[in-house]
Amino acid sequence: MGIYVSLPFWENQVVVEYHRKRMASVEAKKLLQTLKGEDDGANYILHAADYSIDARQEVCDCHPHQTCFGRFINHRANEDGPNLKWKQLVVVNVKWPFLVATRDISAGEELYYDYGVRPGDINEGQKMVFLMSGKARKRRRDAAVAMENKKPKEVGDASSGNLKPRTAMEIQTQDDSSSKPGVLAIHEREAGEENREK
Ligand SMILES: C[S@@+](CC[C@H](N)C(=O)[O-])C[C@H]1O[C@@H](n2cnc3c(N)ncnc32)[C@H](O)[C@@H]1O
Structure with a gap:
């Protein structure tokens, strides 16, 4: 699943808060040790500097009837041009993570941000199959053709x-x-x- 917008957003506009259970990063790290694979939802935990947001559950105590859309946003590495980046904003003296548009986003586009993970380094031993963006696929095709022409x-x-x-x-x-x-x-x-x- 991914998130597609039905309204346009403009560059630097806050699109969504990555909101769910807040915990200290030390606590989140301990929790990660107990999670074995991506089915455990380790990739739903967002790590900020000294705190983390555990969005493994769709709802949280403070919003029992509302889902967190941020948790459904897929990863795209910075080099492939995600349309969101995460930013901390202070709300009533507390820092919270928000996802902000890196460029104008048109209605119908899928949202992406860079999780900061790369193939092979996700949470020590956990696996994530990386979808390739259209640009990354084209780069791979072009490189294959260039190799073929040189051979x-x-x-x-x-x-x-x-x-x-x-x-x-x-x-x-x-x-x-x-x-x-x-x-x-x-x-x-x-x-x-x-x-x-x-
Ligand atoms: C925070 S969730 C994103 C929402 C998820 N797609 C869903 O349906 O619940 C992270 C999980 O989404 C999947 N995912 C996100 N970005 C991906 C990507 N670029 N390639 C492959 N899987 C991805 C992985 O299964 C990952 O563990």
Whole structure:
């Protein structure tokens, strides 16, 4: 589940309070030792400087009939452009964590903030499968294509086991009648040779 907004927000506007049970960070750290996996809700605990908010439960004693929307907001790392960041605001002399828009947010957008965790380092041994943002997916695709373009292609007669690595190859459909239809062959393009595919 994630949170999608039905109204627009503008940059720096407070979107939601991360409100639930407040506890000292020392206490939260002890609690984390007892939580084994993400099913225990460890990722619903937000750590501020000297206090933490335990939002494992949907409701809290002071708001027994209201859910905390902040606890449903998913993670997106800062480099992938989350649209929220958390900020402490003082309410009646007490600091509380709020989620504030990092840019204008349009109605219909999903909310994200950076939990400050990275694959491999979440709460010592706990696992979180990281969803990839569209941008991160594109970066990975582009990197794969760049790698593929750099890689020397191997050519030759596979049946004889006589594969010769070559670079700067052109791959086109086999047009030799003696070969099986549809099999790909690799032809080295001579300088000035016409492109046989055209
Ligand atoms: C604070 S909750 C966020 C709301 C959660 N999606 C839900 O439905 O209750 C944190 C949990 O959401 C999931 N989550 C949040 N961001 C994620 C991401 N970028 N990739 C994968 N799972 C994510 C993980 O299961 C994590 O333990």
